[in-house]
Amino acid sequence: MLLSQGSMGWKLKSSLYVITGAIAAFLALPIFFIVALSFGSSRWLVFPPPKWTLKWYEKFFENPQWIDSAMTSLQVALLTSVIATLIALPASFALVRGKFKGRDYLYSLFTLPMIVPVVIIAVAVYGVFLNLGLTGTLFAFVVSHVIVALPFAVISIINSLRLFDKSIEDAAVICGAHRLQAIFKVTFPSIKPGIFAGALFAFLVSWDEVVISVMMASPELQTLPVKMWSTLRQDLTPVIAVASTLLIFLSLIIMVMAGLARRYSNR
Amino acid sequence: MYMTLSRKKWREGTLLIPILLFLCVFFLIPLAGLLLRSLTEPSFGLQNFEQLLATSTYVQVLSNTFLVATLVTVISLVLGFPLAWCITLMPNGWGRWLLGVILLSMWTSLLARTYSWLVLLQTSGVINKTLMAIGIIDEPITMVHNLTGVIIGMSYIMIPFVVLPLQACMSAIDPMVLQAASICGAPARTVFFRIFLPLCKPGLFSGALMVFVMSLGYYVTPALLGGVENMMLPEFIVQQIQTFLNWGLASASAALLIILTIVMFYFYLKVQTDSPVSTNTGA
Amino acid sequence: MSLQTNNGTSSHSPLVCLQSLNKEYGNFTAVDHINLNIQKGEFLTFLGSSGSGKSTTLSMIAGFETPTSGEILLNEHSLIQIPSHKRGIGMVFQHYSLFPHMNVRDNIGFPLDIRKIPKAERDKKVDDILKLVQLETFADRRPSMLSGGQKQRVAIARALVYEPDILLMDEPLGALDKKLREDLQDELRLLHKRLGITIIYVTHDQDEAMRLSERIAIFKEGKIVGLGTGKDLYRKPPNAFVASFLGSSNFLKVKVSGPNSATFEGQTIQLDSEHDVPFNQQALLMIRPENLQVLSEDQATQSPIQTDENEAFGTVNESVFLGESLTCSITTADGSLVTSKSIATDLPEIEPGAKVRLRWKVQHSSVYSKWERSDIEKDAS
Numbered sequence: 001m002l003l004s005q006g007s008m009g010w011k012l013k014s015s016l017y018v019i020t021g022a023i024a025a026f027l028a029l030p031i032f033f034i035v036a037l038s039f040g041s042s043r044w045l046v047f048p049p050p051k052w053t054l055k056w057y058e059k060f061f062e063n064p065q066w067i068d069s070a071m072t073s074l075q076v077a078l079l080t081s082v083i084a085t086l087i088a089l090p091a092s093f094a095l096v097r098g099k100f101k102g103r104d105y106l107y108s109l110f111t112l113p114m115i116v117p118v119v120i121i122a123v124a125v126y127g128v129f130l131n132l133g134l135t136g137t138l139f140a141f142v143v144s145h146v147i148v149a150l151p152f153a154v155i156s157i158i159n160s161l162r163l164f165d166k167s168i169e170d171a172a173v174i175c176g177a178h179r180l181q182a183i184f185k186v187t188f189p190s191i192k193p194g195i196f197a198g199a200l201f202a203f204l205v206s207w208d209e210v211v212i213s214v215m216m217a218s219p220e221l222q223t224l225p226v227k228m229w230s231t232l233r234q235d236l237t238p239v240i241a242v243a244s245t246l247l248i249f250l251s252l253i254i255m256v257m258a259g260l261a262r263r264y265s266n267r
Numbered sequence: 268m269y270m271t272l273s274r275k276k277w278r279e280g281t282l283l284i285p286i287l288l289f290l291c292v293f294f295l296i297p298l299a300g301l302l303l304r305s306l307t308e309p310s311f312g313l314q315n316f317e318q319l320l321a322t323s324t325y326v327q328v329l330s331n332t333f334l335v336a337t338l339v340t341v342i343s344l345v346l347g348f349p350l351a352w353c354i355t356l357m358p359n360g361w362g363r364w365l366l367g368v369i370l371l372s373m374w375t376s377l378l379a380r381t382y383s384w385l386v387l388l389q390t391s392g393v394i395n396k397t398l399m400a401i402g403i404i405d406e407p408i409t410m411v412h413n414l415t416g417v418i419i420g421m422s423y424i425m426i427p428f429v430v431l432p433l434q435a436c437m438s439a440i441d442p443m444v445l446q447a448a449s450i451c452g453a454p455a456r457t458v459f460f461r462i463f464l465p466l467c468k469p470g471l472f473s474g475a476l477m478v479f480v481m482s483l484g485y486y487v488t489p490a491l492l493g494g495v496e497n498m499m500l501p502e503f504i505v506q507q508i509q510t511f512l513n514w515g516l517a518s519a520s521a522a523l524l525i526i527l528t529i530v531m532f533y534f535y536l537k538v539q540t541d542s543p544v545s546t547n548t549g550a
Numbered sequence: 551m552s553l554q555t556n557n558g559t560s561s562h563s564p565l566v567c568l569q570s571l572n573k574e575y576g577n578f579t580a581v582d583h584i585n586l587n588i589q590k591g592e593f594l595t596f597l598g599s600s601g602s603g604k605s606t607t608l609s610m611i612a613g614f615e616t617p618t619s620g621e622i623l624l625n626e627h628s629l630i631q632i633p634s635h636k637r638g639i640g641m642v643f644q645h646y647s648l649f650p651h652m653n654v655r656d657n658i659g660f661p662l663d664i665r666k667i668p669k670a671e672r673d674k675k676v677d678d679i680l681k682l683v684q685l686e687t688f689a690d691r692r693p694s695m696l697s698g699g700q701k702q703r704v705a706i707a708r709a710l711v712y713e714p715d716i717l718l719m720d721e722p723l724g725a726l727d728k729k730l731r732e733d734l735q736d737e738l739r740l741l742h743k744r745l746g747i748t749i750i751y752v753t754h755d756q757d758e759a760m761r762l763s764e765r766i767a768i769f770k771e772g773k774i775v776g777l778g779t780g781k782d783l784y785r786k787p788p789n790a791f792v793a794s795f796l797g798s799s800n801f802l803k804v805k806v807s808g809p810n811s812a813t814f815e816g817q818t819i820q821l822d823s824e825h826d827v828p829f830n831q832q833a834l835l836m837i838r839p840e841n842l843q844v845l846s847e848d849q850a851t852q853s854p855i856q857t858d859e860n861e862a863f864g865t866v867n868e869s870v871f872l873g874e875s876l877t878c879s880i881t882t883a884d885g886s887l888v889t890s891k892s893i894a895t896d897l898p899e900i901e902p903g904a905k906v907r908l909r910w911k912v913q914h915s916s917v918y919s920k921w922e923r924s925d926i927e928k929d930a931s
Contacts, residue, residue, distance in 0.1 A: 023349060047393045147294050170647065
């Protein structure tokens with residue numbers, strides 16, 4: 001009765017709905033607010049804006065620093081996504097298919113970067129890269145991002161591989177396909193949505209990464225979040241609202257893509 | 268026979284080489300190096316830990332961290348519960364929209380969301396203006412660069428991490444059990460506290476632990492929304508390194524944070540009994 | 551045991567030959583040195599409860615499991631060192647295991663594509679087999695758009711398209727409901743007749759084994775404990791386990807008193823043929839419920855006992871009318887519990903508590919000198 005709408009008392013039901021509505025608004029509000037502000041004319045972010053304008057967008061696209069950092073972000077996120085997926089894929093196979101002892105421990109190790117606070121990973125990697133003179137390089141960005149993106153790729157691929165019925169691969173083998181051939185022709189196409197989702201998560205993690213990136217950045221090479229961060233610490237210019245809106249837009253696209261991938265896999 | 272067996276082992280080993288190599292070189296060794304530094308800089312010994320636990324401002328940072336993590340956990344549990352409940356009640360239609368809002372908020376850039384709160388909460392911000400317009404307050408209240416800002420911003424970020432496990436737990440509850448309880452004569456309040464809430468406990472527990480652990484190590488939101496007086500541990504670590512170049516003290520704090528996190532996470536794994544990798548093999 | 555070396559009826563060398571095949575997982579023996587010959591064109595079923603080793607044996611023939619020791623011969627060539635994909639064996643899996651991202655035609659064409667068969671020939675073969683399994687109209691559908699029975703037929707077509715020497719089937723009908731399962735069993739039997747292909751079929755369902763196969767191998771704890779046609783195994787089970795596993799049975803404890811006789815509850819009864827039980831030792835007498843005739847005292851006096859019949863006395867506990875049949879639970883004079891089952895046409899009502907006589911023909915009983923408690927307990931399977 002507390003879990004079926006029909007038999008719930010109307011008092012309880014309506015108060016639950018009102019409270020939930022308020023909390024949902026609390027969750028959604030800041031996102032819509034920031035999008036609205038990016039079109040507002042007020043330099044001091046007055047809301048509701050006195051006038052609507054595109055001038056902050058002009059400022060954003062005119063400034064090579066914003067564009068460069070966005071391009072760096074894209075580059076880093078793409079590389080991170082590809083590398084994390086390529087490393088995670090064979091490891092996931094070994095963990096799901098292998099019969100050796102200690103697989104649970106290895107899984108914990110692979111997901112450890114998700115558990116250890118990012119700040120600590122940032123500081124640890126920074127300590128090493130600083131000594132090696134690697135900070136401020138693309139290499140440093142990608143490597144440090146792969147560390148935190150890896151668990152997402154591993155989890156996503158392992159989950160899809162666990163759900164995949166191995167006898168389908170066996171069927172291909174008994175039909176005459178070599179094990180590797182069967183994996184490429186049958187298993188990969190079947191778990192493609194999982195691999196794809198893992199790559200998307202890895203991309204998003206890298207794209208949104210702040211703490212590590214701030215440590216790895218140099219004035220010459222920085223990602224979009226780093227640029228936002230350093231700008232934000234100086235003042236609250238509406239240009240950040242523009243950058244935020246673009247980030248939100250991208251997250252939305254990627255979410256829809258991940259959703260489609262999931263729907264495709266359920267078919 | 269033996270050959271095929273060892274060949275198979277060897278193949279599995281090869282598949283693990285890239286990830287093990289990567290994590291060792293870029294994750295485990297740097298991490299070990301950092302932790303080692305807490306004992307060796309500036310000289311070998313426990314002096315960094317002693318300093319950390321003896322200096323009152325540093326202890327203040329520690330207690331601040333715990334206070335914030337606890338408050339954030341409680342608030343996000345309270346706010347996450349009705350959300351999870353509603354999504355479970357309406358798996359289609361509105362429930363799906365609610366889930367969409369939660370996922371969108373979760374995957375929206377952290378900086379964007381924090382920036383938004385920064386603007387919303389500032390003295391001349393919308394929230395202060397609204398409150399003054401309705402007449403609740405006469406003067407704008409300061410909600411950023413203090414504990415209030417940190418708590419609001421972090422609870423906001425953590426809610427999805429409560430809702431998702433909680434909702435999974437709730438949807439596994441058989442509604443018939445609750446019906447059975449009310450047939451037995453229990454009023455709605457009793458059913459809620461005696462049956463529903465206890466059945467949600469695993470979800471609440473894992474959500475709470477997750478949020479608490481994440482809150483302990485959060486950097487971005489406290490750094491932007493918080494003030495200097497109520498600094499948290501992650502910020503303290505970065506400050507020690509970037510401003511004071513005091514790697515010893517920073518490493519000691521990092522060690523403390525890691526130990527806390529891993530102990531907490533050990534409990535978290537204890538709650539979840541399922542093995543994440545082994546498949547359920549049929550006979 | 552003699553039955554394991556039984557080569558069937560044909561004198562040709564067998565198509566598949568398992569020799570002392572053994573599989574161990576650590577300390578657990580999944581398959582315990584089994585010997586088995588399978589003739590060309592035969593439909594053989596591995597029957598057993600889960601964990602009896604039947605699926606492991608099948609997996610070893612397919613090459614998914616490596617034997618710990620022993621030999622598997624196909625056409626007199628060892629398969630042990632040959633990987634699965636080169637064995638040329640067809641297999642239908644428990645959940646069909648169709649390739650979800652390919653349509654029916656490509657699923658069936660997959661083995662031919664792997665073998666790099668020219669396109670024209672490939673298409674013709676696929677079309678032919680589609681016709682054979684009557685799926686021409688579904689050729690362009692994805693597996694997810696097919697019913698259970700259709701998926702089943704696609705799986706069979708995919709396994710047959712490359713003309714394997716032998717077709718393995720691992721509980722392929724387990725996931726279907728009863729009605730559909732029976733239809734497909736008939737279909738499968740006809741297909742086997744028509745094509746004359748050799749099939750090894752694994753199931754835990756004794757009805758299915760009976761309905762489908764020419765020979766049944768009954769597995770228990772990694773060993774084959776019964777091998778023969780369904781009829782022989784049912785009528786003359788080689789041991790108490792097979793007797794209780796296949797159908798239902800009554801077990802009576804008797805004391806052997808001569809080459810063809812024994813005492814049961816103080817009475818002398820006749821045994822069928824020879825037995826290896828030493829005199830004066832306990833033995834187990836098995837009679838199927840349907841072979842146990844229940845007569846009231848009146849009926850018994852009216853129809854005198856035949857020379858090939860035995861008789862015992864009992865009291866009715868309960869009789870249950872089941873439509874086509876009537877089952878009776880009866881306690882014998884010394885307290886053994888037996889069940890009888892008779893066709894329920896014009897039977898007189900037998901009241902609980904009534905004194906009755908039990909009669910059975912000598913040739914309908916089997917006698918065993920050795921048995922385990924678990925063999926004869928009702929829930930043994």
